Each structure stands twice: as structure tokens, then as C-alpha cells.
Amino acid sequence: MFTKVAMADENDNERMDGDNQKLEKMFTLKKWNAVAMWSWDVECDTCAICRVQVMDACLRCQAESKKDSYGKQDCVVVWGECNHSFHYCCMSLWVKQNNRCPLCQQEWSIQRMGK
Amino acid sequence: MITLSQRLKRRNENDNTPVPRAPIRDRLLVKEAQEMSQLLPASCSVHYPNENDLSKFTLIVQPTEGYWEGGTFRFDINVTEEYNMVPPIVKCSTKLWHPNISESGDVCLSLLRRHSVDSMGWSPIRRLNDVVWGLHALFTDLLNFEDPLNVEAADQFRHSKEEFKLKVMEYVTSYAKE
Numbered sequence: 342m343f344t345k346v347a348m349a350d351e352n353d354n355e356r357m358d359g360d361n362q363k364l365e366k367m368f369t370l371k372k373w374n375a376v377a378m379w380s381w382d383v384e385c386d387t388c389a390i391c392r393v394q395v396m397d398a399c400l401r402c403q404a405e406s407k408k409d410s411y412g413k414q415d416c417v418v419v420w421g422e423c424n425h426s427f428h429y430c431c432m433s434l435w436v437k438q439n440n441r442c443p444l445c446q447q448e449w450s451i452q453r454m455g456k
Numbered sequence: 457m458i459t460l461s462q463r464l465k466r467r468n469e470n471d472n473t474p475v476p477r478a479p480i481r482d483r484l485l486v487k488e489a490q491e492m493s494q495l496l497p498a499s500c501s502v503h504y505p506n507e508n509d510l511s512k513f514t515l516i517v518q519p520t521e522g523y524w525e526g527g528t529f530r531f532d533i534n535v536t537e538e539y540n541m542v543p544p545i546v547k548c549s550t551k552l553w554h555p556n557i558s559e560s561g562d563v564c565l566s567l568l569r570r571h572s573v574d575s576m577g578w579s580p581i582r583r584l585n586d587v588v589w590g591l592h593a594l595f596t597d598l599l600n601f602e603d604p605l606n607v608e609a610a611d612q613f614r615h616s617k618e619e620f621k622l623k624v625m626e627y628v629t630s631y632a633k634e
């Protein structure tokens with residue numbers, strides 16, 4: 342088994358986009374509404390599985406609601422004990438094959454769910 | 457690189473394309489294919505046999521240093537409909553002498569393992585870019601060969617780097633010249 346140990350470079354590339362986005366968002370928010378800062382972390386968190394913000398519907402729900410006209414689906418957010426958050430839809434698919442948080446590899450257990 | 461982004465643009469403009477069978481995979485692929493082509497290692501190139509299908513492509517690695525220098529190695533990559541819950545399927549279609557690639561083309565790369573007991577296996581936070589860099593690293597880093605796919609090559613590498621090198625070159629000359 343070939344295991345790559347020195348992954349720092351690749352990981353930097355991998356997160357480059359997300360971080361840039363975050364920085365941009367944090368900057369603009371700060372500029373026009375300092376009161377909203379407290380909830381910034383939650384509001385702008387991106388689901389690492391489908392790469393859509395957790396406060397928006399996940400990629401799957403977005404794709405489906407495009408097809409049917411029954412309106413928006415209830416796509417909720419789930420927080421693990423590790424404090425990482427994902428769309429419930431995305432995470433429930435992943436834990437079926439591996440019951441760990443994809444970000445920190447800790448065993449996944451739900452801390453809370455909601456919007 | 458330019459042609460890819462042009463193609464992606466064209467795809468978005470044509471809204472009369474048939475409804476994709478795997479909407480999640482295809483949506484992820486539009487972004488990931490672009491990211492992959494932008495961050496491609498210098499010794500690698502990507503080719504799409506059908507330019508309307510981003511889920512099947514060939515990665516060509518042409519190492520400029522190391523044991524496999526001078527060879528042209530092709531990997532057929534198939535991003536299945538369950539992506540990104542499962543890793544892409546990768547086959548090496550160039551015969552080569554490598555501890556982590558069998559002579560029939562199976563690739564042993566922890567990243568591509570679907571069910572992993574450790575943190576090195578597939579996870580949906582990975583992207584095509586990680587797969588490309590992982591495959592590229594098979595030709596640059598020689599970190600560990602526990603659990604190799606080509607046991608004979610791994611043993612040879614451990615016992616005699618010179619013999620290993622000769623055998624690699626022999627394979628490169630016979631099978632991996634463009």
C-alpha cells in the first residue's frame with residue numbers, strides 16, 4: 342500500500358478556494374454589518390461533502406427541486422460531537438459506508454440538528 | 457486548459473442537453489475538472505475521449521526524474537455515478553514495473569480505497585485533484601511498500617536498487633515509450 346505522508350502541499354491547494362471565499366465573505370460582512378459577526382461561522386460554513394453552504398439546500402436537494410415543482414425541500418444541518426457540520430442529507434449517505442467525520446476522522450455521533 | 461474551460465462554458469450555455477443521470481456527480485465534476493486542469497502537475501496531462509463526458513478521462517504521467525523517467529504512463533479514470541461517496545476507479549493501461557501497480561494495471565493507492573480502516577482512504581472531501589496528485593506521487597515518492605501489489609518488484613526494490621532500476625528501464629523501453 343502506498344501511503345502519501347507529505348500531503349501539506351496538496352491540502353493547501355485543496356482548501357485554497359474555500360478559504361479565499363471565506364475571507365472574502367468575512368471581509369464584506371464586517372464592512373457592512375458588524376452585528377452579524379457572531380453568527381458568521383455558522384452562516385458561512387460550507388459542507389465539505391457537497392461544497393455548498395450548510396445554510397443552503399445541499400447539492401442533491403438543489404438538483405431534485407429543480408425537477409419537481411413541490412417547492413423547497415427541508416434540508417437540515419447536522420453537527421457532530423467534533424463540532425463539524427454538514428448537510429444531514431450528505432452526512433447520512435456517507436455514514437452508511439464509514440461512520441467517521443470526513444474532516445477529522447473521529448467516530449461520528451450527532452450533537453444536534455437544525456437550521 | 458483553455459479548451460476545457462471553453463467546453464465547460466459551452467456546456468452551460470446549451471440548456472437543451474439531456475437531463476444527466478447522475479446530477480450530483482456531474483455538478484461536482486464541472487468544478488473539479490476545472491480545478492484539476494488548473495492545478496495539474498507539470499509532468500501530467502489529461503485527455504477526454506468524449507468531450508461531453510467529464511466522468512471518463514485518461515491521465516498521462518511522464519516523469520522527468522526518478523526510476524520511471526522517460527516513460528509515458530496512462531491511467532484510465534472512471535468517475536462512477538456514486539461519486540463523491542466512492543472514489544473514482546483507476547486502471548493503469550501501461551505495463552510497468554512498480555511495487556504499487558500490478559502488471560495487469562491495478563493501482564494500490566490508499567486514497568483510492570473505498571473502505572478504509574485508517575484516515576488515508578477515500579473520503580468525500582477528496583477531489584479529482586487529490587487523485588491526480590496521488591497518482592503522480594507514485595512516480596516521485598517512494599515512501600513505503602507495505603502491502604504491495606507487485607510483491608516481486610517490492611522485494612527487488614528492498615534488496616537491490618540497481619536491479620530494480622534495470623528492470624524498470626527494461627519495462628519502460630518495451631511498453632512505455634510514446
Ligand SMILES: [Zn+2]
Nearest residue numbers: 388391428431
Ligand atoms: Zn452537503
Ligand SMILES: [Zn+2]
Nearest residue numbers: 399402416430
Ligand atoms: Zn439536502
Ligand SMILES: [Zn+2]
Nearest residue numbers: 423425442445
Ligand atoms: Zn469532525
